[in-house]
Amino acid sequence: MEKALLSGNEAVARGAFEADVKVAAAYPGTPSTEILENIAQYGEIYKEWSVNEKVALEVAAGASMAGARAICAMKHVGLNVAADPLFSMSYIGATGGFIVVSADDPGMHSSQNEQDNRHYARAAKIPCLEPSDSQESKDFVAIGMEMSEKYDTPVLLRMTTRVCHSKTVVKISDKKQWANIEYLKDIKKRIIVPAHAKVRHAVVEERTKKLIEFAKKTKLNKKPSKKSNFLVIASGISLYYAKEALPEMDFFKIGLSWPLNLEAIKETTKNYKKVYVVEENDPFIENELKTAGIKVIGKDVFPQVDELDQEKIAIALKKDTALKVPVKGLPPRPPALCPGCPHTGIFYALSKLKLPATGDIGCYTLGAFPPLNALDTTVCMGASITNAHGIEKAEVGELSKKIVAVIGDSTFFHSGLTGLANMVYNRSKGIVVILDNSTTAMTGHQGHPGTGKTLHYGDQEIIDIYAVVSALGVKDIHKVDPHDIPSVKEAFKKALAFDGISVIIAKRPCIFLVPNRSYGKVYSVNTEKCIGCKICVELGCPAISFKNRKSIINPFLCVGCGLCASLCPTKAITFQGGANA
Amino acid sequence: MHKNIMIAGVGGQGIIVAADIIALAAIHSGYDVKKSEIHGMSQRGGSVTSSVKFAKKVLSPVITSGEADILLSFELLESLRQIHFLKDGGFLAVNNMKIDPLPVAVGNFEYPPDIKERLLSIVGEKNVLFVDALDSVKSIGDVRTMNVFLIGAISSKIPQIKSVSWEKAIRERLPEKAFDKNIKAFEMGKNSR
Numbered sequence: 001m002e003k004a005l006l007s008g009n010e011a012v013a014r015g016a017f018e019a020d021v022k023v024a025a026a027y028p029g030t031p032s033t034e035i036l037e038n039i040a041q042y043g044e045i046y047k048e049w050s051v052n053e054k055v056a057l058e059v060a061a062g063a064s065m066a067g068a069r070a071i072c073a074m075k076h077v078g079l080n081v082a083a084d085p086l087f088s089m090s091y092i093g094a095t096g097g098f099i100v101v102s103a104d105d106p107g108m109h110s111s112q113n114e115q116d117n118r119h120y121a122r123a124a125k126i127p128c129l130e131p132s133d134s135q136e137s138k139d140f141v142a143i144g145m146e147m148s149e150k151y152d153t154p155v156l157l158r159m160t161t162r163v164c165h166s167k168t169v170v171k172i173s174d175k176k177q178w179a180n181i182e183y184l185k186d187i188k189k190r191i192i193v194p195a196h197a198k199v200r201h202a203v204v205e206e207r208t209k210k211l212i213e214f215a216k217k218t219k220l221n222k223k224p225s226k227k228s229n230f231l232v233i234a235s236g237i238s239l240y241y242a243k244e245a246l247p248e249m250d251f252f253k254i255g256l257s258w259p260l261n262l263e264a265i266k267e268t269t270k271n272y273k274k275v276y277v278v279e280e281n282d283p284f285i286e287n288e289l290k291t292a293g294i295k296v297i298g299k300d301v302f303p304q305v306d307e308l309d310q311e312k313i314a315i316a317l318k319k320d321t322a323l324k325v326p327v328k329g330l331p332p333r334p335p336a337l338c339p340g341c342p343h344t345g346i347f348y349a350l351s352k353l354k355l356p357a358t359g360d361i362g363c364y365t366l367g368a369f370p371p372l373n374a375l376d377t378t379v380c381m382g383a384s385i386t387n388a389h390g391i392e393k394a395e396v397g398e399l400s401k402k403i404v405a406v407i408g409d410s411t412f413f414h415s416g417l418t419g420l421a422n423m424v425y426n427r428s429k430g431i432v433v434i435l436d437n438s439t440t441a442m443t444g445h446q447g448h449p450g451t452g453k454t455l456h457y458g459d460q461e462i463i464d465i466y467a468v469v470s471a472l473g474v475k476d477i478h479k480v481d482p483h484d485i486p487s488v489k490e491a492f493k494k495a496l497a498f499d500g501i502s503v504i505i506a507k508r509p510c511i512f513l514v515p516n517r518s519y520g521k522v523y524s525v526n527t528e529k530c531i532g533c534k535i536c537v538e539l540g541c542p543a544i545s546f547k548n549r550k551s552i553i554n555p556f557l558c559v560g561c562g563l564c565a566s567l568c569p570t571k572a573i574t575f576q577g578g579a580n581a
Numbered sequence: 582m583h584k585n586i587m588i589a590g591v592g593g594q595g596i597i598v599a600a601d602i603i604a605l606a607a608i609h610s611g612y613d614v615k616k617s618e619i620h621g622m623s624q625r626g627g628s629v630t631s632s633v634k635f636a637k638k639v640l641s642p643v644i645t646s647g648e649a650d651i652l653l654s655f656e657l658l659e660s661l662r663q664i665h666f667l668k669d670g671g672f673l674a675v676n677n678m679k680i681d682p683l684p685v686a687v688g689n690f691e692y693p694p695d696i697k698e699r700l701l702s703i704v705g706e707k708n709v710l711f712v713d714a715l716d717s718v719k720s721i722g723d724v725r726t727m728n729v730f731l732i733g734a735i736s737s738k739i740p741q742i743k744s745v746s747w748e749k750a751i752r753e754r755l756p757e758k759a760f761d762k763n764i765k766a767f768e769m770g771k772n773s774r
């Protein structure tokens with residue numbers, strides 16, 4: 001058997017291949033993105049970047065209804081977008097195996113909240129599998145598919161950042177051919193009008209009973225053989241953190257975290273003096289156990305906020321006191337827009353014109369921070385447009401008269417379209433800036449309808465954003481190059497004067513799409529000519545620093561976009577050419 | 582035997598690839614390996630760390646404070662930021678490169694002037710190696726080999742990994758056409774002491 005070092009995400013992709021999945025759909029989002037990226041290497045699976053998570057889930061649901069095995073993947077907040085069809089699919093069930101992957105982000109490495117999506121499994125009454133490493137991430141796909149088909153249910157595969165992005169050793173197997181289940185029309189099952197849904201709800205409750213029986217015998221959970229007086233109950237990555245921190249204790253491993261095998265846990269815990277539940281974020285297992293009358297120690301000692309690790313577990317049980325602490329007082333290094341980022345010009349203009357702006361989810365959220373300080377809000381995908389509309393309708397004076405929404409091109413297709421239609425329909429007066437960098441940059445440059453790049457078919461005709469905006473009924477549309485600051489300012493002035501909705505399409509490709517960028521051209525500052533006005537520094541380009549009242553450019557970072565040079569009043573910044581090696 | 586290696590630096594410096602190469606080399610030398618990293622926001626010029634742990638059997642994929650046998654830092658300030666991960670008696674290798682964080686670039690913070698002295702006083706002279714990776718790889722004509730140069734620089738501190746495993750890992754992880762340059766960078770790094 002071949003061994004490979006795979007991340008949890010790569011392992012899920014491999015699992016999908018080995019389980020003969022036919023259809024895979026996702027919207028990219030950290031930490032889930034690499035699942036579909038890696039499924040893409042298996043030619044025989046149909047795969048797509050859907051425009052949002054709800055669409056992705058519905059695509060996979062369709063394939064499952066047709067009798068094929070299907071998987072969809074998203075980050076935790078993506079499941080909020082897809083929650084509507086998830087709950088319906090619980091009633092409809094699965095024909096071909098149907099797995100929904102939720103990649104949660106304890107520690108919020110790149111997310112707006114720390115929600116624990118195991119609650120979704122319980123709320124939707126579908127089983128929840130929690131792998132602890134890459135081997136299990138792969139194996140649980142096949143197990144999940146079988147469960148899904150046997151119990152006629154979608155299955156939630158709940159990953160977390162550390163499982164998604166840790167690489168651990170995996171045994172690779174061959175694909176097991178799986179024949180599609182024959183499609184039979186069954187409207188009582190698949191059309192959930194109230195009369196049908198009432199019946200289905202009873203079926204779901206019966207299914208839960210069967211799942212509880214399954215939980216009693218599955219090898220997904222592993223009982224301890226008693227050696228210690230202390231028991232730890234843990235799931236997911238927490239199991240390994242706890243095993244490392246508390247090697248002398250016994251472990252009850254939970255691989256199926258909903259429904260739980262309460263009977264076995266109750267039986268086992270009787271043999272121990274103390275029982276701990278170690279899990280990240282919410283006391284999900286803990287509360288289930290406590291409700292069942294099982295005495296456990298959980299969030300009263302272990303933290304509920306942030307990621308867990310072996311050190312935090314040891315500290316919670318006061319096993320380790322001599323801790324090394326970080327050096328204090330160092331300058332922070334927050335993420336920033338990249339050198340040469342096309343969004344820089346828009347944010348620079350926004351901050352100079354002092355326009356309030358509602359932001360959205362993507363790299364461009366970073367424009368909110370100094371020195372640009374160009375955003376006022378960020379809520380969730382698509383909310384820039386709808387928030388701006390709400391602010392405009394609140395009629396709170398100046399703010400309502402000049403509110404600007406900024407949204408990326410991928411986000412526009414994700415859920416900006418509906419917001420813009422709503423603005424048109426409800427006679428809004430705001431400005432919407434579509435920051436079109438021709439990719440989904442934050443998650444690693446995936447395609448979307450505006451790029452014409454598909455995951456499965458290669459190139460496809462582009463859906464033109466200008467034409468779409470125009471078709472929605474927007475009358476005042478401006479196309480600008482975001483690095484041409486005077487024309488950007490001009491477009492804002494015209495849009496502010498327009499009595500209605502204006503859309504500014506700021507188009508320039510992400511710097512990562514520019515070939516050989518790191519070998520390209522370099523600009524440098526002539527210190528004699530520099531008057532220290534700081535105009536270039538205010539761009540927030542990470543290559544530019546201010547030292548001894550002059551600006552300097554780091555040649556290792558500069559990608560030669562020329563934006564700073566175009567703004568320098570004394571022409572102190574000039575093109576140096578050459579490779580920066 | 583349990584070996585914990587942590588790599589620190591700034592997003593975009595090739596840290597994740599470097600950690601992959603170490604992890605693959607350890608696997609080829611017969612160990613269980615867990616490697617951990619964080620994507621997303623941190624790649625946009627923010628602080629980045631990646632951990633590689635190898636042993637007969639590894640449990641947690643993350644390295645916590647005071648647990649690293651080796652800290653390899655791609656940037657000066659980042660070595661000071663992550664130094665608490667290094668265990669007493671652990672080995673520190675630092676690339677002599679300064680990248681101003683944005684708060685320094687815009688003048689809200691000062692880049693600490695005495696980083697080397699502070700590191701020496703924390704770690705002790707005999708356990709620190711300062712290297713000029715960027716200058717060194719310029720002769721190769723590809724600054725992207727900097728990360729492999731730095732792996733070479735710590736390779737003698739990881740005797741558990743066989744030299745054929747390093748080669749195999751580099752071949753596996755990097756594009757075919759970059760192989761020769763990177764082997765050269767690795768050798769140069771190895772001889773940089």
Ligand code: SF4
Nearest residue numbers: 530531533534536568
């Ligand atoms: S914009 Fe020109 S003059 Fe002003 S600080 Fe920058 S380089 Fe100096």
Ligand code: SF4
Nearest residue numbers: 541558559561562564
């Ligand atoms: S040309 Fe100026 S703005 Fe563009 S990357 Fe170089 S330093 Fe930054």
